[in-house]
């Protein structure tokens with residue numbers, strides 16, 4: 252974080268991690284760019300914490316190398332890696348003030364008192380706790396306590412900040428506030444940040460680039476916009492979006508995509524079996540379209556989400572605006588616009604063709620689509 256140093260990139264080179272016979276991370280290859288906010292996203296048990304702990308030095312690699320700012324660190328002690336970590340369970344010392352908690356690591360490192368106090372004050376200001384330095388943790392809200400935990404990491408002026416689900420214990424409103432604060436913090440200090448979560452909203456809102464992990468493998472490592480608009484695999488498509496993309500088994504023949512019962516779904520030149528993906532918000536009502544039965548309706552206020560059943564029994568979700576209420580167990584007709592269709596190989600899950608990303612949404616090129 253020191254202003255004179257360029258932000259530290261993190262390189263993962265053939266990184267493997269096994270516990271006994273269980274391989275959790277099978278040979279990861281990736282470059283996390285210096286100064287970027289990388290979110291590692293994936294379902295429970297996919298290896299997110301394991302990967303973060305390997306970067307932090309809390310776990311030993313089974314094979315491979317990790318570089319931070321070009322230096323190999325896989326054999327280095329955690330304290331010598333230039334990192335600081337924020338956990339979900341941020342245990343604060345209850346008998347110490349906010350200042351004492353923030354400055355504890357500096358005290359242990361025998362940083363002189365005057366410098367310590369200046370750094371504590373600066374870190375507290377960054378997380379907006381400047382007026383709370385003398386409080387005890389018990390006199391703070393959950394969000395304020397989490398900010399103390401973040402300040403405790405920031406005060407060490409790390410090159411790299413690692414977060415493992417730091418917002419999971421907070422309520423929905425507080426999580427949203429903290430997302431905004433973390434984004435602001437990242438802009439102010441510019442340290443390379445790696446943030447683990449299984450919450451795709453956190454990933455979409457915080458990340459410069461998202462690494463989507465599935466059973467220890469990188470499914471896609473790209474900007475939120477690319478992940479959303481051009482998912483590289485059916486797994487990514489089915490993980491991102493609230494609700495996520497619907498995936499249907501279809502067959503393409505003679506310019507049409509059909510369900511197994513022969514129902515024509517959409518025009519498309521694909522030949523053969525495919526997984527057809529479509530986002531709920533892109534399904535349209537169309538009196539001349541495909542017949543569907545509304546089997547469930549979730550009213551979310553601003554819009555509702557309909558679960559539809561199609562001719563072959565498969566299900567599809569559709570987001571409907573507030574204008575046209577649709578009753579459950581009514582019959583409707585829908586259209587799947589050609590531009591909204593994503594086709595994936597049913598065997599490998601890979602996209603047959605990548606969708607273009609709207610140009611105004613493009614921040615950085617993705618360069619790590621696994622092959």
Ligand SMILES: Nc1ncnc2c1ncn2[C@@H]1O[C@H](COP(=O)(O)OP(=O)(O)OP(=O)(O)O)[C@@H](O)[C@H]1O
Nearest residue numbers: 270273275293294295296297298299300301302449
């Ligand atoms: N010490 C260990 N010994 C054996 N297996 C382990 C150990 N630690 C983790 N695992 C296994 O490794 C896999 C990945 O665990 P990890 O904690 O990295 O997942 P995660 O993606 O962080 O999940 P969550 O979102 O639930 O925190 C899991 O299947 C887990 O059971």
Ligand SMILES: [Mg+2]
Nearest residue numbers: 299300301415
């Ligand atoms: Mg975890």
